Amino acid sequence: MLGILDLLGTIGGNILSLPGILGLALGMMTRNWILAAILGALVGVFETVVFAGFHLGEIRSLDFAIAVLVGVLASSLGCAIRHRGATV
Amino acid sequence: MADPNDKPTGGLIRRLWNGFWSPVAAFSVGFIAIGGFLGGILFWGAFNWSMELTNTEEFCTGCHTMETNLGEYRETIHYNNHSGVRAICSDCHVPHEWQHKVKAKVIAVKDVYHEIMGTISTPEKYEEHRLAMASLVWRKMKASDSRECRNCHNFEYMDFTIQETRAASEHQRAIDENMTCIDCHQGIAHALPPDYLEEYKRVTEELQAKSEPQSGKTDDVAAIRSYLGALPN
Numbered sequence: 001m002l003g004i005l006d007l008l009g010t011i012g013g014n015i016l017s018l019p020g021i022l023g024l025a026l027g028m029m030t031r032n033w034i035l036a037a038i039l040g041a042l043v044g045v046f047e048t049v050v051f052a053g054f055h056l057g058e059i060r061s062l063d064f065a066i067a068v069l070v071g072v073l074a075s076s077l078g079c080a081i082r083h084r085g086a087t088v
Numbered sequence: 089m090a091d092p093n094d095k096p097t098g099g100l101i102r103r104l105w106n107g108f109w110s111p112v113a114a115f116s117v118g119f120i121a122i123g124g125f126l127g128g129i130l131f132w133g134a135f136n137w138s139m140e141l142t143n144t145e146e147f148c149t150g151c152h153t154m155e156t157n158l159g160e161y162r163e164t165i166h167y168n169n170h171s172g173v174r175a176i177c178s179d180c181h182v183p184h185e186w187q188h189k190v191k192a193k194v195i196a197v198k199d200v201y202h203e204i205m206g207t208i209s210t211p212e213k214y215e216e217h218r219l220a221m222a223s224l225v226w227r228k229m230k231a232s233d234s235r236e237c238r239n240c241h242n243f244e245y246m247d248f249t250i251q252e253t254r255a256a257s258e259h260q261r262a263i264d265e266n267m268t269c270i271d272c273h274q275g276i277a278h279a280l281p282p283d284y285l286e287e288y289k290r291v292t293e294e295l296q297a298k299s300e301p302q303s304g305k306t307d308d309v310a311a312i313r314s315y316l317g318a319l320p321n
Contacts, residue, residue, distance in 0.1 A: 005198055009191035017187050051187055085109055 010066050018047040019071035027078020040075025044068035139193065143178035151203045156214050160278045180236050180277060181225070188235075219281040226270055227291050234269035241269065 014020055023040040030036050044067035052058040098106075112120065141147060149158045157177075161167055166175040183189050208214040208221075229236070243263050248256035258272065274280060274288055281287075 005195045006191075009194035012194040013187045013190035016190050047187075051185070087111070 007062075007066075010063060011070060014044075014047075014067050014070040015074070018050075019044045019067050020074045023071040023074030024078040024081075027075030027080075028082050030079060031082055033076065033079055036075040036079035037072045040071035040073070040078075041068050042071070043075070044071030047071075139189075142193065142196075143176075143182055145176040145178075148177040151199070153199075153203050153206075153208045153214075156208075156211065157278055164277050166277050175240065175277075179239065183232075183235060184239055188232075215281075218279075219283065219287055222274070222278070222281055222284065223287050223291055226274060226288055227295065229270040230268060230292060230295055237269040237273070 019040065023043045026039040026043065027036040030039070045064075048059055048064045048067045049056070115123075148154060161177070166180070168174075182192050202208065206213075208217050243259065246259060248259060251259065261267070262269075262272070271292075274284060
């Protein structure tokens, strides 16, 4: 039970943190899907490293994977918004 | 992008959707940017304010099932003390860092579920679950190096000369042996269940077993000593 909640909590935390918000914003800055996904993934990596206090040994692989995944999804959503809502 | 010259067709939702994605000719970019910025501040302020409301003692103890916790906590030094500093529920159970805080709030949904289901609605049921509940909290605290304790307490800020001899000695041991607050301070705010020491040992051993393959450290002190002893002087 706590395992699922832990997972949901991590996803929620990432959506409302840098990967979700900055990822979405960066995705909205480009029409290139690949670039958007890369930017989102980079935000996920950056956020995980910063929150671990730059101690790579303290990074949990699950947290890292979720941060990158949320970053990619958020930036892809941002890119979709750019396609749908802008002519440039 | 939707064409603004298209005549609105379909139902209300469809028209709202099309309108949402239509370009605005009446507003400048600056107007939209400033409006979006202000809207963002308002939204974020309201969001944070609402989240902080869920950190108050009144909110935490609003549920019937929290009455036992509250009664026990009110007997402790974290509630009433000579300095007048109080640590409320959220100070110990909700992380300060944004990421961890949101995670804790999502996980806290289970408390609402158990309140509705009446999992710990009677003293008997509460005692039945006390060990399991304590165990979950210990696991979180041990895994996070007692992060929430360290929001207020820090070994570096402690003056061992004005601590009781036993406390000073134990705190020095904790530093030397890389221990964390919860290793000794279980039951600091709530009553301890029977067999808590065995359960805490089980929790720490489980966590240690999980972290060992990642660390790659060797703790075979005997082998190291033997190797060093065999070296020529």
